[in-house]
Amino acid sequence: MALRNEKSILADLNPEQREAACYFDGPLLILAGAGSGKTRVLTHRVALLVQSRGVDPGRILAITFTNKAAEEMRGRIHRLVGPRAGAIWISTFHSACSRILRREAERLGYRRNFVIYDDDDQLRLVGRVIRDLDLDVKRYPPRMIRALIERAKNEMVDADAYRDRVVDDFTEVVHAVYQGYQRQLLRNNAMDFDDLLLNTIAVLELYPAVLEHYRRLFSHINVDEYQDTNPAQYRLVKLLSEEHRNLCVVGDDDQGIYSWRGADLRNILEFERDYPDARVVRLERNYRSTRTILEAANYVVSRISGRREKRLWTEREDGEPIRYYFAPGGEDEAAFVSLEINRLMKEEGYGHRDFAIFYRTNAQSRPFEEVLLRHAIPYKIVGGFKFYERKEVKDVLAYLKLLVNPEDSVSLRRVINEPKRGIGDTTLAHLEAFARSRGISLWEAVNTAGEVPNLGGSARARLEEFATLIDGLTEEVERLSPPELLRATLERSGYLDALRRQETFEAEGRLENLEELNRAVVEFHSTHPGEGLDAFLEKVSLVAEIDLYDEEEGAVTLMTLHNAKGLEFPVVFIVGMEDGVFPHLRCMDSPESMEEERRLFYVGMTRAKDRLYLTGAATRSQYGERKYNPESRFISDIPESCLFRLPSRLPGAPSLDVRAKAWEEEADPGSPALRAGDRVFHDVFGEGMVLSVSRGRGGMEVAVNFPGVGEKLLLLKYASLRKLDG
DNA sequence: CTAGTTTGCCTTTTT
DNA sequence: GGCAAACTAG
Numbered sequence: 001m002a003l004r005n006e007k008s009i010l011a012d013l014n015p016e017q018r019e020a021a022c023y024f025d026g027p028l029l030i031l032a033g034a035g036s037g038k039t040r041v042l043t044h045r046v047a048l049l050v051q052s053r054g055v056d057p058g059r060i061l062a063i064t065f066t067n068k069a070a071e072e073m074r075g076r077i078h079r080l081v082g083p084r085a086g087a088i089w090i091s092t093f094h095s096a097c098s099r100i101l102r103r104e105a106e107r108l109g110y111r112r113n114f115v116i117y118d119d120d121d122q123l124r125l126v127g128r129v130i131r132d133l134d135l136d137v138k139r140y141p142p143r144m145i146r147a148l149i150e151r152a153k154n155e156m157v158d159a160d161a162y163r164d165r166v167v168d169d170f171t172e173v174v175h176a177v178y179q180g181y182q183r184q185l186l187r188n189n190a191m192d193f194d195d196l197l198l199n200t201i202a203v204l205e206l207y208p209a210v211l212e213h214y215r216r217l218f219s220h221i222n223v224d225e226y227q228d229t230n231p232a233q234y235r236l237v238k239l240l241s242e243e244h245r246n247l248c249v250v251g252d253d254d255q256g257i258y259s260w261r262g263a264d265l266r267n268i269l270e271f272e273r274d275y276p277d278a279r280v281v282r283l284e285r286n287y288r289s290t291r292t293i294l295e296a297a298n299y300v301v302s303r304i305s306g307r308r309e310k311r312l313w314t315e316r317e318d319g320e321p322i323r324y325y326f327a328p329g330g331e332d333e334a335a336f337v338s339l340e341i342n343r344l345m346k347e348e349g350y351g352h353r354d355f356a357i358f359y360r361t362n363a364q365s366r367p368f369e370e371v372l373l374r375h376a377i378p379y380k381i382v383g384g385f386k387f388y389e390r391k392e393v394k395d396v397l398a399y400l401k402l403l404v405n406p407e408d409s410v411s412l413r414r415v416i417n418e419p420k421r422g423i424g425d426t427t428l429a430h431l432e433a434f435a436r437s438r439g440i441s442l443w444e445a446v447n448t449a450g451e452v453p454n455l456g457g458s459a460r461a462r463l464e465e466f467a468t469l470i471d472g473l474t475e476e477v478e479r480l481s482p483p484e485l486l487r488a489t490l491e492r493s494g495y496l497d498a499l500r501r502q503e504t505f506e507a508e509g510r511l512e513n514l515e516e517l518n519r520a521v522v523e524f525h526s527t528h529p530g531e532g533l534d535a536f537l538e539k540v541s542l543v544a545e546i547d548l549y550d551e552e553e554g555a556v557t558l559m560t561l562h563n564a565k566g567l568e569f570p571v572v573f574i575v576g577m578e579d580g581v582f583p584h585l586r587c588m589d590s591p592e593s594m595e596e597e598r599r600l601f602y603v604g605m606t607r608a609k610d611r612l613y614l615t616g617a618a619t620r621s622q623y624g625e626r627k628y629n630p631e632s633r634f635i636s637d638i639p640e641s642c643l644f645r646l647p648s649r650l651p652g653a654p655s656l657d658v659r660a661k662a663w664e665e666e667a668d669p670g671s672p673a674l675r676a677g678d679r680v681f682h683d684v685f686g687e688g689m690v691l692s693v694s695r696g697r698g699g700m701e702v703a704v705n706f707p708g709v710g711e712k713l714l715l716l717k718y719a720s721l722r723k724l725d726g
Numbered sequence: 727c728t729a730g731t732t733t734g735c736c737t738t739t740t741t
Numbered sequence: 742g743g744c745a746a747a748c749t750a751g
Contacts (some may be wrong), residue, residue, distance in 0.1 A: 067741090093741075193740090193741055261740065322735080363740085420727090542741070600739080623742090
């Protein structure tokens, strides 16, 4: 591939984009509307810095919102400037901080092999601390306290400073838990997500030499999705860029959808107040959507107060009107979407990958999965049941974390009796009391089990056995590669055996997930040879759901509106357009959160290139009961001239296939209607023979052998199976 | 100590 | 309707 010179790089850009890409000295704000080519500007800007300005690639910092965006940007810059792209710091805030902290964390009392706690670990630890303080978890719910701690951290209020926020008994408790929580983190040599930012800031603020080092290192700083930065990120950027002021931020206040995570729109709205001499460039030309979609989107967002006035325009045609279908029920809504996908594929030549279904909450995906499965339309879900949050995956990762960092008591507690090895709550309680009284870590307590009072002989023996297991594996950490370590852990811990022995479908599924984890480790090892287990764990800790998304796959994509940011699809369905669903019930009481919902709607709409569908349902089952929701208020925000309302009773629409449902009910009590040996027909796999029928977690499960396809495990609830006679 | 059952909780979005 | 803590029985 030929590298590009300055002239040819500039040729890719329109005048505004060029202005933004070429402004190198001093603060720059790029207000980039949806689909205005912001990534292009950013990549070209960085390419120019390297290519024509001769800036050392290692001194450019580019912050993206997700790892996926980072990889993509690196790829695009690589195409422009070649392998030098490899040296640029392109990453999320969290990855960049983690990289810095691997070098600097020792100054804060951490060791460099610290582990990163996800929110499940976080919750466990908060709960632990609450219980350790002899508080009632009913009166002080860990989730709530964690939320308050999180918010404080977003606003850079540390555990000590929280004292100023204490106004009553409850905040008093929060303060105490916050302090205990931070102490535990330090003792466990662990950081949560927010700590990655806060500790980086702390290191920079406490050590002038360190600050100086990174200020010199990063001569040019670029931040994407600036509207979604929180006060801590703002501070960090400011610290690093204050001196040379070569700071370029890109964003769109209309797409700010993370205020619940602490993001503060003022960062982008008041950029010029921080940098009065800032250059501001607006990108308003949209290269993605039809005029109709843009007009509607402009209108939806125009009603938001205090925004920066922008008006997207395009040279594209009007295109199709936005189609709106308010179905009688949730199943009809899903059936409509599926039928429409089929129709567009047949009549308009779209492929599976051209379609996306967006919803407000992950829980809404079910009916769509069901109907797509039944119609044999391939689909994939981004998010939802998250791979790295599944029990078995987390269990095994906890083992690995423990090998890297034995101080990690959260992981230790997780695996000490998993699989069951006779170390129960009582034993654990004794260990804990001992650890606390001696001021040693839980792991040290396990290792000195002989001295722990009140322990029975068998408990001691089991603890010793466990300690030997972990010690043995720890010794291998230096010797074995990550894939080998995973294997050894799975085998020697007995985790694999325990699952194999169960011989249930559930265990089967878990084994498959572990196989998947194994693939991930193997892949990591081949792309990062020489990197150790710690590097793998770090990568895993910082993945976002969207990072796992692969657009090349030929499948319909289902995801939340939040995950949709930054993507585009020829055909988009935004489903669940009902008051209480979208906008979400929890956002109804404050005008600010309602505005955020509206921005979220805007984000969803502007993902569509050619066709946009909005659907809702008059009634659906929510939380297990029947709910009746009115049409979403956002529908009335769309100009009627852009909207085509479909009749809610579609002529010729098939009633849903209720066969599977009926079968499940029939199969439930005692005598299954479907038995081993029955011949069945499946829409996708064809004819097959039932091997077994059993009750699993998600309902009745059927194992079927399809000749030529192999054995398939199907959830009767979702499967479209017909029983064949004879 | 474990396994099985009941109760009682919570249901937004995620680096 | 789903999940985890809490309780109960072996």
